[in-house]
Amino acid sequence: xxxxxxxxxxxxxxxxxxxxxxxxxxxxxxxxxxxxxxxxxxxxxxxxxxxxxxxxxxxxxxxxxxxxxxxxxxxxxxxxxxxxxxxxxxxxxxxxxxxxxxxxxxxxxxxxxxxxxxxxxxxxxxxxxxxxxxxxxxxxxxxxxxxxxxxxxxxxxxxxxxxxxxxxxxxxxxxxxxxxxxxxxxxxxxxxxxxxxxxxxxxxxxxxxxxxxxxxxxxxxxxxxxxxxxxxxxxxxxxxxxxxxxxxxxxxxxxxxxxxxxxxxxxxxxxxxxxxxxxxxxxxxxxxxxxxxxxxxxxxxxxxxxxxx
Amino acid sequence: xxxxxxxxxxxxxxxxxxxxxxxxxxxxxxxxxxxxxxxxxxxxxxxxxxxxxxxxxxxxxxxxxxxxxxxxxxxxxxxxxxxxxxxxxxxxxxxxxxxxxxxxxxxxxxxxxxxxxxxxxxxxxxxxxxxxxxxxxxxxxxxxxxxxxxxxxxxxxxxxxxxxxxxxxxxxxxxxxxxxxxxxxxxxxxxxxxxxxxxxxxxxxxxxxxxxxxxxxxxxxxxxxxxxxxxxxxxxxxxxxxxxxxxxxxxxxxxxxxxxxxxxxxxxxxxxxxxxxxxxxxxxxxxxxxxxxxxxxxxxxxxxxxxxx
Numbered sequence: 118x119x120x121x122x123x124x125x126x127x128x129x130x131x132x133x134x135x136x137x138x139x140x141x142x143x144x145x146x147x148x149x150x151x152x153x154x155x156x157x158x159x160x161x162x163x164x165x166x167x168x169x170x171x172x173x174x175x176x177x178x179x180x181x182x183x184x185x186x187x188x189x190x191x192x193x194x195x196x197x198x199x200x201x202x203x204x205x206x207x208x209x210x211x212x213x214x215x216x217x218x219x220x221x222x223x224x225x226x227x228x229x230x231x232x233x234x235x236x237x238x239x240x241x242x243x244x245x246x247x248x249x250x251x252x253x254x255x256x257x258x259x260x261x262x263x264x265x266x267x268x269x270x271x272x273x274x275x276x277x278x279x280x281x282x283x284x285x286x287x288x289x290x291x292x293x294x295x296x297x298x299x300x301x302x303x304x305x306x307x308x309x310x311x312x313x314x315x316x317x318x319x320x321x322x323x324x325x326x327x328x329x330x331x332x333x334x335x336x337x338x339x340x341x342x343x344x345x346x347x348x349x350x351x352x353x354x355x356x357x358x359x360x361x362x363x364x365x366x367x368x369x370x371x372x373x374x375x376x377x378x379x380x381x382x383x384x385x386x387x388x389x390x391x392x393x394x395x396x397x398x399x400x401x402x403x404x405x406x407x408x409x410x411x412x413x414x415x416x417x418x419x420x421x422x423x424x425x426x
Numbered sequence: 427x428x429x430x431x432x433x434x435x436x437x438x439x440x441x442x443x444x445x446x447x448x449x450x451x452x453x454x455x456x457x458x459x460x461x462x463x464x465x466x467x468x469x470x471x472x473x474x475x476x477x478x479x480x481x482x483x484x485x486x487x488x489x490x491x492x493x494x495x496x497x498x499x500x501x502x503x504x505x506x507x508x509x510x511x512x513x514x515x516x517x518x519x520x521x522x523x524x525x526x527x528x529x530x531x532x533x534x535x536x537x538x539x540x541x542x543x544x545x546x547x548x549x550x551x552x553x554x555x556x557x558x559x560x561x562x563x564x565x566x567x568x569x570x571x572x573x574x575x576x577x578x579x580x581x582x583x584x585x586x587x588x589x590x591x592x593x594x595x596x597x598x599x600x601x602x603x604x605x606x607x608x609x610x611x612x613x614x615x616x617x618x619x620x621x622x623x624x625x626x627x628x629x630x631x632x633x634x635x636x637x638x639x640x641x642x643x644x645x646x647x648x649x650x651x652x653x654x655x656x657x658x659x660x661x662x663x664x665x666x667x668x669x670x671x672x673x674x675x676x677x678x679x680x681x682x683x684x685x686x687x688x689x690x691x692x693x694x695x696x697x698x699x700x701x702x703x704x705x706x707x708x709x710x711x712x713x714x715x716x717x718x719x720x721x722x723x724x725x726x727x728x729x730x731x732x733x734x735x
Binding site for chain 1: 602604620621623626628632638644648660661676681686689690705712716
């Protein structure tokens with residue numbers, strides 16, 4: 118892997134990267150880039166996180182006077198991205214900037230409002246995660262073969278986008294270009310609402326008895342796996358994507374409420390319960406089919422999806 | 427495995443079993459018993475299911491004049507159990523009867539009402555499953571090391587219970603004795619509601635676009651896995667356990683509705699959203715801890731849990 122990085126060093130725009138935020142995702146980006154031979158500087162408002170990032174081989178602590186990075190990756194909680202971007206640009210920390218936040222529309226709006234330099238910022242979001250958090254949970258193969266959304270502003274020149282595409286590819290991710298609104302609607306239904314619902318299922322067991330816990334099967338284990346994410350970070354993500362999330366939540370709650378009425382009445386008169394189970398089968402079949410298809414054949418070419426949805 | 431069955435044949439009460447209903451669970455019971463050297467007869471109202479059961483080595487088709495089985499396992503959909511039990515007892519198909527239905531209280535009430543012979547019936551429910559259905563999805567190791575609930579009526583003599591405990595143990599399951607009400611409350615929260623919620627999450631994707639499907643991550647794959655169960659069977663299970671299921675559903679819907687309000691107001695004033703995420707963490711931690719504990723050390727002794735809950 119280092120050989121690949123070294124060999125392509127001559128052509129590569131991405132030779133030095135600064136990671137701002139040494140959480141699980143930021144440190145995983147750093148590890149993946151290190152594997153590809155990229156020089157990585159680390160910073161975090163918590164020095165212990167930087168120390169842990171250095172310990173796991175994710176790079177070195179950034180020093181005063183370090184020359185501007187080719188790319189600055191802002192891997193803070195979503196609500197901090199716009200401010201960190203503005204300050205980083207004011208200090209001239211890098212040539213091109215990206216972030217990894219799970220919701221994009223509000224960040225883009227904040228970035229426009231606070232007059233950040235949009236010609237040097239490409240909003241990003243790797244569609245990858247773990248239920249564990251912190252730098253010690255980072256993995257260098259976290260992004261391998263997985264989509265990594267990029268939502269460039271119309272004002273951003275193609276050279277900046279190409280630089281971030283190169284960073285994504287070096288990390289093993291598959292760059293996917295789409296607009297922030299489409300991105301946010303998709304992650305609301307495919308990630309944010311499932312997270313909240315998983316938490317709600319798991320919450321039934323916060324005070325469960327030993328007998329109840331001893332009879333739990335694999336179904337509950339799978340449906341509650343993602344309920345382990347850090348509450349503060351997830352509240353931030355959900356709030357950043359509030360409108361699309363509430364829209365999906367309301368339709369889901371309506372389905373569950375109708376099923377409850379059917380069960381209360383001891384008869385599924387209008388077929389609401391059966392219909393929900395059938396739609397569940399159909400949706401699950403589509404999810405499984407999609408996973409078996411393009412992902413494996415995906416390779417690393419950039420796909421433009423803004424118009425399809 | 428056949429040797430073990432043969433060696434213990436002298437002491438074994440369970441030497442011939444009749445499986446009524448060659449679905450995934452019934453056929454898995456048959457396969458597990460065959461592995462333990464037990465003679466298994468199969469029947470189903472669908473001859474094709476019996477033929478498939480025979481093909482996968484689960485036993486032979488029951489013939490007229492076959493002597494009464496040591497145990498009859500009723501593996502029909504839950505709403506059919508009481509009637510099949512009554513008819514089977516009228517025909518003298520077996521000495522002891524059990525079933526595998528996912529809800530127990532209504533079946534026990536039906537069995538009492540229709541004057542089945544309660545001295546020869548031990549209600550059962552293996553806490554095991556697959557998202558696939560039908561005899562070809564059966565597995566001989568489906569029950570290995572997993573709890574198998576038994577809910578004997580006070581009128582049932584201990585010898586009948588011991589016979590079914592032996593059957594469970596021959597299948598590799600861990601017998602767990604508890605009352606039908608406790609059982610039904612536990613499976614409502616640990617299996618039935620998760621199934622319905624998983625279906626509701628997957629249902630959002632029944633008409634999803636290719637772009638949406640291509641950005642689905644592992645979280646959604648796990649949370650929707652159990653949404654694949656057969657709708658007719660699951661409607662039956664949910665209806666059989668309607669009261670406990672609606673109770674859990676209502677509390678879950680309340681949590682999600684409060685989170686929606688917090689997100690709509692763009693502020694988690696009373697902390698409902700954060701509280702739900704924290705309770706999700708706590709519940710998930712308890713689920714994971716319980717899985718790591720007693721299951722592995724469980725062995726095969728029968729546990730009595732009726733009073734603990």
